Amino acid sequence: MPERLLLQHLRPYAGRYALGCGFLALASLCALAIPWMVKRAIEALEAGSAAGELQGYVAIILALAAAHGLVRLGSRFAILGGGQAVEFDLRNTLYGHLQKLSLGFYQTHRTGDLMSRASNDLSAVKLLVGFGALSLMATTITFVGTLVAMLAIDPRLTLYAMAPYPLLILLAKRFNSTVHRQSQAVQEQLGALSAQAHENLTGMTVVRAYTMEAGELRHFQRLNAEYLARSLRLARTQAAFSPLLGLIAGIGTLTILWIGGAAVAEKRITLGSFVAFNAYLAHLAWPTIALGWTLSIVRRGLAAMGRIAEILSVEPEFRDAADAVEIAPHVRNAAIEFRNLSFAYEGRGPALRNVTLTIPAGSTLAVVGPTGSGKSTLGALVPRLIDPPPGTLFIGGRDVRGIRLESLRRAVGYVPQDPFLFSRSLRENLALADDAADGKRLAEVARVAGLAEEIEGFLHGWETVVGERGLTVSGGQRQRAALARALLADPPILILDDAFANVDAAKEMEILHALSQVLRGRTTLIITHRLKAAREADWIVVLGEGRIVEQGPHDALIERGGLYARLWRIQQLEEEISRA
Numbered sequence: 001m002p003e004r005l006l007l008q009h010l011r012p013y014a015g016r017y018a019l020g021c022g023f024l025a026l027a028s029l030c031a032l033a034i035p036w037m038v039k040r041a042i043e044a045l046e047a048g049s050a051a052g053e054l055q056g057y058v059a060i061i062l063a064l065a066a067a068h069g070l071v072r073l074g075s076r077f078a079i080l081g082g083g084q085a086v087e088f089d090l091r092n093t094l095y096g097h098l099q100k101l102s103l104g105f106y107q108t109h110r111t112g113d114l115m116s117r118a119s120n121d122l123s124a125v126k127l128l129v130g131f132g133a134l135s136l137m138a139t140t141i142t143f144v145g146t147l148v149a150m151l152a153i154d155p156r157l158t159l160y161a162m163a164p165y166p167l168l169i170l171l172a173k174r175f176n177s178t179v180h181r182q183s184q185a186v187q188e189q190l191g192a193l194s195a196q197a198h199e200n201l202t203g204m205t206v207v208r209a210y211t212m213e214a215g216e217l218r219h220f221q222r223l224n225a226e227y228l229a230r231s232l233r234l235a236r237t238q239a240a241f242s243p244l245l246g247l248i249a250g251i252g253t254l255t256i257l258w259i260g261g262a263a264v265a266e267k268r269i270t271l272g273s274f275v276a277f278n279a280y281l282a283h284l285a286w287p288t289i290a291l292g293w294t295l296s297i298v299r300r301g302l303a304a305m306g307r308i309a310e311i312l313s314v315e316p317e318f319r320d321a322a323d324a325v326e327i328a329p330h331v332r333n334a335a336i337e338f339r340n341l342s343f344a345y346e347g348r349g350p351a352l353r354n355v356t357l358t359i360p361a362g363s364t365l366a367v368v369g370p371t372g373s374g375k376s377t378l379g380a381l382v383p384r385l386i387d388p389p390p391g392t393l394f395i396g397g398r399d400v401r402g403i404r405l406e407s408l409r410r411a412v413g414y415v416p417q418d419p420f421l422f423s424r425s426l427r428e429n430l431a432l433a434d435d436a437a438d439g440k441r442l443a444e445v446a447r448v449a450g451l452a453e454e455i456e457g458f459l460h461g462w463e464t465v466v467g468e469r470g471l472t473v474s475g476g477q478r479q480r481a482a483l484a485r486a487l488l489a490d491p492p493i494l495i496l497d498d499a500f501a502n503v504d505a506a507k508e509m510e511i512l513h514a515l516s517q518v519l520r521g522r523t524t525l526i527i528t529h530r531l532k533a534a535r536e537a538d539w540i541v542v543l544g545e546g547r548i549v550e551q552g553p554h555d556a557l558i559e560r561g562g563l564y565a566r567l568w569r570i571q572q573l574e575e576e577i578s579r580a
C-alpha cells in the first residue's frame with residue numbers, strides 16, 4: 001500500500017526522473033571513460049609515443065571530467081526537483097484529506113501525532129524521493145557500468161573482485177529489514193513525543209493551575225529517553241553497516257592487488273589495464289559504502305510513507321451521494337424535521353431516542369434539559385457534524401443526506417459552546433464567514449453580538465490578534481466573536497449551542513434582544529441551559545435522557561409543573577441567592 005501510493009504520486013513526474021536517469025547514465029559514462037583514457041595513455045607511454053599524443057589524452061580526460069560535472073548537475077536538478085514536486089503534491093493531498101475527515105477521527109487521534117506525520121514523516125519521504133532516488137539510481141548505474149568495464153579488461157580478475165559481493169547482498173538484506181523495523185519504532189515514538197509536547201503547550205493553563213509541571217516534565221523525559229534509545233539503536237545499526245561494507249570492499253581490493261600484480265608480472269595483462277582495473281574497483285567503493293546509507297533512506301522513507309498511508313486510507317465518514325443536490329444559500333422557507341430519530345455514539349449508549357420534532361420555517365425553537373440529555377447532539381446533527389441515520393432528518397422536505405455537504409453547511413450557521421478562534425486578528429476571524437464583508441457589515445454583526453464596545457476598547461481595535469485558540473480574549477468574548485462570525489455569513493438556518501454559556505445573564509438578554517430582529521424569518525435552534533433565553537423562543541422542547549419529555553410555550557410548560565417548571569424554579573432560586 002505505501003509503495004503503491006508513492007508510485008501514484010511519482011507517476012506525474014516520471015519524465016523528470018527519466019531525464020535525471022539519462023543524465024546519470026551519461027555522467028557515469030564520462031566517469032568510466034576516464035580510467036580507460038588513463039589506460040590508453042599508459043600503454044602509449046610504454047610504446048614510446050610522442051608527447052603530443054599524451055597531451056591529447058590529457059585534454060580528453062579534462063573534457064570528460066568537465067562534462068561529468070555538468071551532466072551530474074543536470075541529474076540533480078531533474079531528480080531533486082522531482083522530489084520537491086512529489087513532496088508538494090503529497091503534502092497537499094494529506095492536508096486536503098485531513099480536512100475531509102470527521103470529528104470522530106480527531107477525537108481518536110492525537111494532534112501532535114498527526115502533526116508529526118505531516119512534518120517529520122513527510123520530510124523522510126521527501127528524502128526518499130529526492131536524495132534517496134538519486135543515490136539509488138546513481139549506485140545502480142555506476143555498479144552496472146563499472147562491472148561491464150571491468151569484464152572488458154579481464155573477466156577472471158572481475159570474478160575475484162566480485163567474490164565478496166554475495167555476502168554483501170545477504171548483509172544488505174538483513175540490514176534493510178532491521179532498519180525498517182527500527183525506523184518505524186523511531187517515527188512512532190517521535191509522534192508520541194510530539195503529541196505530548198502539543199498537549200502540554202495547548203493545556204499550559206491547566207498544567208500550571210494544578211501544579212503539574214514536575215509530573216509532566218517527568219513524563220516528557222520518559223518519552224524523550226525512549227526516543228533517544230530507539231534513535232541510538234537505529235544509529236548503531238546504520239553506523240555498523242558502512243564500515244562492514246568498507247572492510248569487505250577492502251579485502252576485495254587487496255585480493256586484486258595480489259592477483260592482478262602477479263598477472264602484470266607474468267605479462268597476462270598490461271600495466272595500463274591493471275591501473276584502469278584498479279581505478280574501476282575504486283570506482284565501486286563509493287556505491288558499495290553508499291549502499292547502506294541509501295537503503296537506510298529507502299527504508300525510513302517507506303516506513304514514513306506507511307504512516308502517511310494509514311491516514312490517507314481512512315475513508316471520510318461523510319460523502320456526498322451521487323444524486324446529492326444543492327440547497328439554496330438563502331432558503332428562508334426551510335423547515336427542519338426530525339422523524340423518529342435515534343442516535344448513539346460509537347461505544348456508548350443512545351444519545352437521542354425516537355425524537356420526532358418539526359421546527360417551522362422562520363421560527364425559533366429552544367431546546368433545554370439537564371446535562372447529558374442530548375441537546376448538543378441534536379444541534380450537531382443538522383449541519384452533519386455528526387451523521388444522522390437515513391430518513392430521520394429533513395430540511396425543506398429533503399433528507400439532509402441527499403444535500404451536498406458544502407451546500408448544507410453554507411446554509412447553516414453553527415455557534416458551538418466552545419468556539420475556536422484562529423491566531424489572527426478579530427477582523428480576519430470574523431471575515432472567515434465572508435471575506436468580502438466591508439467595515440460597516442462587520443460593525444453591524446459585532447453590535448448584534450454585543451462585542452462592538454469591547455472591540456473599540458482593544459488597543460488595536462479590529463486588528464487585535466487574539467492568540468492561539470483565542471486565549472488572549474475571555475470566554476464570553478470568544479463566544480460573541482463566534483456568534484458575529486455566524487451572523488456575517490447570513491445563513492437561513494442558525495444553531496446556537498449554549499452560545500452564551502460564558503456571558504452573564506444581563507448581557508445575554510441584551511444580545512437576545514438585538515438578535516430578535518436578525519432572527520426574524522430565519523429558522524433558529526437555540527440550545528441553552530438558561531431558561532430565560534428559552535422563554536423568548538416560539539416553542540420550547542425539553543429533553544431528558546435523549547427523549548422529548550415536554551414541549552410547548554414557556555407559560556404552558558410552567559403551568560404543567562413538569563421538568564421544565566422544576567428547572568425554572570431552581571434557576572429563579574439561584575438568581576435570588578446570587579442577588580442576596
